[in-house]
Amino acid sequence: MSEQLINDVLLHFVYDDTTRKAECNICRRLYQATSANLKRHLKHTPLPTITGEDWTFYVQLREILGPLKQVTDTMIGEKYFPGSYVIVITRCISKLLQRFFSRDDLLPLSREIILLLQSGLVDHFEQIERNETLALCTFLDPRFKMVPFDDQNEAEKTKERVTNMVAALIAESENTNALSKPSDTDDVTLECDSLWDSFDEAIKSSTLTPLSRATHEIDMYLFENHLRRKDQFGKLNCPLEWWKNRQTVYPNLSKIFINNCNIVATSGPCELMFSETGPIINQRRTRLTNIKMEQIMFLNVNSPEARFQEYDKS
Known part of the structure; x- marks a missing residue:
């Protein structure tokens, strides 16, 4: 050649x-x-x-x-x-x-x-x-979960780490509830206490530990069917919407997802945002303050595109 x-x-x-x-x-x-x-x-x-x-x-x-x-x-x-x-x-x-x-x-x-x-x-x-x-991020994405991992040891380590994070959230919630719970003598009589004492003690003894509850929540999440990458119309499904609809089913996992899985894999969106500031900041708009500039860029990035379609047609 x-x-x-x-x-x-x-x-x-x-x-x-x-x-x-x-x-x-x-x-x-x-x-x-x-x-x-x-x-x-x-x-x-x-x-x-x-x-x-x-x-x-x-x-x-x-x-x-x-x-x-x-x-x-x-x-x-x-x-x-x-x-x-x-x-x-x-x-x-x-x-x-x-x-x-x-x-x-x-x-x-x-x-x-x-x-x-x-x-x-x-x-x-x-x-x-x-x-x-x-x-x-991969483990808590309902489209992927544990499937993409080639090394199953790393997948199990990730699962164990998420289990410990969920257990810590459950334990923290139980401690908070225990501190805010009123005493038994505030709202019940002595006769009622004596009637239900045996039942209440049986319930307390059968309560699951935070670790076992965390394991159960994660097993439920993994057992549920994967979210399809595209819907029947060919549109990409959104994992954020999936978690929003299931935050009552997986309350602790949804918190971990919101707090830890909001990163992006490339700096492209950030670089594009800075590129779009070029036409905004120019010699004729030198009096723009930093706060005003932040507000303009926020609207530019986060406003729904459908709002501007009618202006594009005109």
Whole structure:
């Protein structure tokens, strides 16, 4: 394959596309191109011969990089890319690369590219399941739970850690209730106490410990069916809505989810927010105060998009 041809074609397709995803579309456009199209696009450049092996390599390269493009599109397309996606997407990419590598028709150069990608995954994400924050986010995401974990030991460690967190919340709640509970002599008579004493003592002796109650709540959560990633209309389901509807069923797990699983996996939303301040802060609006600027950016980021559709039409 001619190195000059590769440079000419890639540079043409990169700089001919003004979108931010130009690099992701290079292989797809090369795959769709024909010799006639290339001659039309490169009519001022001598066109070397592209062999059948070269085109086969383009096709395989497009298949190999396809999942990475899907990840890029997902990160760009979603307003917030949750931390629970990191372990899931990493494992999905790793399994897809293994599937590609096991094919018998791969060219040597395609195998080399797959090995480089696998090496990068190992270098950056080999210990990703040991990250307690990301593991907790994945475990408490009703779409994933314990399924994405390749290392079941790490999955069990995460489950044990969540169990201890729930037990601590239950114990704290019981201590608070015990301190605020009125004495028995405030609202009942001696006769009533003597009548119900044996029953009350039996109930107290049969009360579950905080750890056993925490284990029961987590087992119920794991036993419930997973939340489908998309609904019947193809719209992405929201785990926040799922937890909102089940906060009375899993009161302690929902608190842990709200307090610990609100992180994002990429700084893209934050960088986009700062980029959008450019048109707002300019030489003609130098008297904007910091508080006013925060209010404008809050509305810009959090206002429902449907509110602005009628203005866009006009």
